[in-house]
Amino acid sequence: MTLPVVSITANANRPIRLTVRVTTDGPPLTPLTRDQIFTSGFLRFLNDARVAADRARGNAPRNAAAATTVSRYRQLERDVRGTELLSSKEKLMAGLPNYATYFGRDMMMTSLMMQPVWTDAMPEFVIASALRKLGPEGDVSHEEALGGQAIRENAGEYNAHMSQYFRLRQRERAAADTALRKARALLVDLQKVRENYHMRDDEFQLPVVVARYLTNPAVSSTRKHAFLVDSSDGRGPRIGLLLRELALVATLAAPYARDPVVQNLVASPRLDATHWRSISWRDSNAGYANGRFEMDINAIWAPRALESISQIVTALHTAGFDPHELVAASPSLSKTPLRDLLFDPAFFQRAIHNWRGAVNYFVVTLTPEDIRMRVQQKLAWLPAEERAYWRGVLAKTAADSAPLNFLAISLDSAGKPISVVNTDPATGLFLRDGADVSANAVAAVRRDVSAIMRAYPVGLFVDSLGALVANDAYAPPSVWEAFRRDTYHSPRVVWGREVNLILLGLANQINGATDSSGKVKAPSEGMISYVDEMKGALMRTYLAAEASGLKHNELWSYEITGGTLKPIRYGASTDVQLWNVTDLAxxxxxxxxRFPF
Structure with a gap:
């Protein structure tokens, strides 16, 4: 297709001034400036980086350190401007030029990750946006379709209704008339925004975001109360919408809370007779290795959502609400498991306890013999050049000489782990209380960090590249083939979001185990070793992502030629990605x- 080209040439030797007016038939968004988005502490940090870059700029052509200082500020400023582009009072867009619309998961994950650098107003914008788009059952919208995408989806639904009408009109007239009526209703406004409620992780994420906001001592109870009673979005007070969403979370969690057997975990719906559809962030066809029970939802988000509901209940009382009274007085809410949680404290605690134990279904333990056998089988399947390269890595690192413990990416329909090593435990490292240094907690952290940092093809880590998002060496060959066909969440890619979660998660462990001066709080030999391990992992992760030269991409990949691994851009990566600007945090x-970095 050839688009029209307009050429403008100056008749005189002076600049041409143009005024461009952009119009839309959609409601305008209210932009947010950096002063509204970022804390004063972060803006001082940004200004310090600018001043340092200004001082270094003259030496940058001749001095590598000066060039790095200049480059660092440019990237910080780029990410700040990217955040401004994506942020509005009404919603945070997921990216540009791709995904330039609301994505609930991206928005909420970014809100959590950016908490150290965002103003207290930003969670309010995020929560209000999510509540505004809740489905009838309290579902959080995964994404919105608007403009041309809305027209395509509405037209597709129209065609489906009309097909049903023609199929039924001779034998089931009433049903045919219903289909025709629905089709005609769509024609009234083919551009009507559509919401996608197919995912489940965002249901469990919203309570975590809300709990962080409501328990923030920097926000007054008066402000929290005013925010929750606000009904300016036209859907009633936000407190009612919030309770509806919490009721859905309680309903989803109730079966396992009451009877903690594997089949009561949150499950994916069928995609077809032999496949399960993804309901979390690895939303490619191969993302969860065709598992029915996804680890991140069941082992990370569901337990924390219940813990967050408990925090929300307490915080609501402080903000001037009685959630027990509100739920009991609601004909719809009073019949949900949310009422059971609120009015039966013993059940509430049992629910949290049961869900905290769900992680045990996903634990995989491999001996060195298991590792060597399965890794060699996977390497034999690879092209010769890649096989030779990874065998060289094994010879150099001896990564296959020690046992490996990790959390499987998912469980199959029988509740058995699908043994794909993955980066999702980084979310748990990020969300957990880093100050909990009990023996069991430290052991779990070490398990998760070790699997991420173990050299690929045993674990996930690749020098000068980063942690691969998955390693399928221990899974069946059918999983290898699925990832070969669909590489988006495969062992071929590093995700910037996951790198940032790993770094923030490791920083969380370090800060939790050390005091304000950087000293280990309980300086036993074991704790000193633990903190050193976290610091080492953080340094390796940071340096690998930096060395890739691609860390600000949404995701990146690699190629192996001539015995060398070279980082390369992933084809579908977008230039400005909401959860990639979390590198600012x-x-x-x-x-x-408090250690040399």
Whole structure:
């Protein structure tokens, strides 16, 4: 297709001034400036980086350190401007130029990761946006379709209704008339925004975001109360919408809370006779290795959502609400498991306890013999050049000489682990209380960090590249083939979001185990070793992502030629990605760690 080209040439030797007016038939968004988005502490940090870059700029052509200082500020400023582009009072867009619309998961994950650098108003915008788009059952919208995408989806639904009408009109007239009526209703407004409620992780994420906001002591109870009674979005007070969403979470969690057997975990719906549809962030066809029970939802998000509901209940009382009274007085809410949680404290605690134990279904333990056998089988399946390269890595690192413990990416329909090593435990590292250094907690952290940092093809880590998002060496060959066909969440890619979660998660462990001066709080030999392990993992992860030269991409890949691994851009990566600008929080946090970095 050839588009029209307009050429403008100056008749005189002076600039041409143009005024461009952009119009839309959609409601305008209210932009947010950096002063509204970022804390004063972060803006001082950004200004310090600018001043340092200005001082270094003259030496940058001749001095590598000066060039790095200049480059660092440019990237910080780019990410700040990217955040401004994606942020509005009404919603946070997921990316540009791709995904330039609301994505609930991206928005909420970014809100959690950016908490150290965002103003207190930003969670309010995020929560209000999510509540505004809740489905009838309290579902959080995964994404919105608007403009041309809305027209395509509405037209597709129209065609489906009309097909049903023609199929039924001779034998079931009433049903045919219903289909025709639905089709005609769509024609009234083919551009009507559509919401996608097919995912489940965002249901469990919203309570975590809300709990962080409501328990923030920097926000007054008066402000929290005003925010929750606000009904300016036209859907009633936000407190009612919030309770509806919490009721859905309680309903989803109730079966396992009451009877903690594997089949009561949150399950994916069928995609077809032999496949399960993804309901979390690895939303490619191969993402969860065709598992029915996804680890991140069941082992990370569901337990924390219930813990967050408990925190929300307490915080609501402080903000001037009685959630027990509100739920009991609601004809719809009073019949949900949310009422059971609120009015039966013993059941509430049992529910949290049961869900905290769900992680045990996903634990995989492999001996060195298991590792060597399965890794060699996978390497034999690879092209010769890649096989030779990874065998060289094994010879150099001896990564296959020690046992490996990790959390499987998912469980199959029988509740058995699908043994794909993955980066999702980084979310748990990020969300957990880093100050909990009990023996069991530290052992779990070490398990998760070790699997991420073990050299691929045993674990996930690749020098000068980063942690691969998955390693399927221990899974059946059918999983290898699925990832070969669909590489989006495969062992071929590193995700920027996951790198930032790993870094923030490791920083969380370090800060939790050390005091304000950087000293280990309980300086036993074991704790000193633990903190050193976290610091080493953080340094390796940071340096590998930096060395890739691609860390600000949404995701990146690699190619192996001539015995060398070369980082390459992933084809579908987008230029400005909401959860990639979380590197701003990473940079801010890292400068405050009390050890040489």
């Amino acid at each position: 990473v940079q801010f946090i890292l400068t405050r760690l």
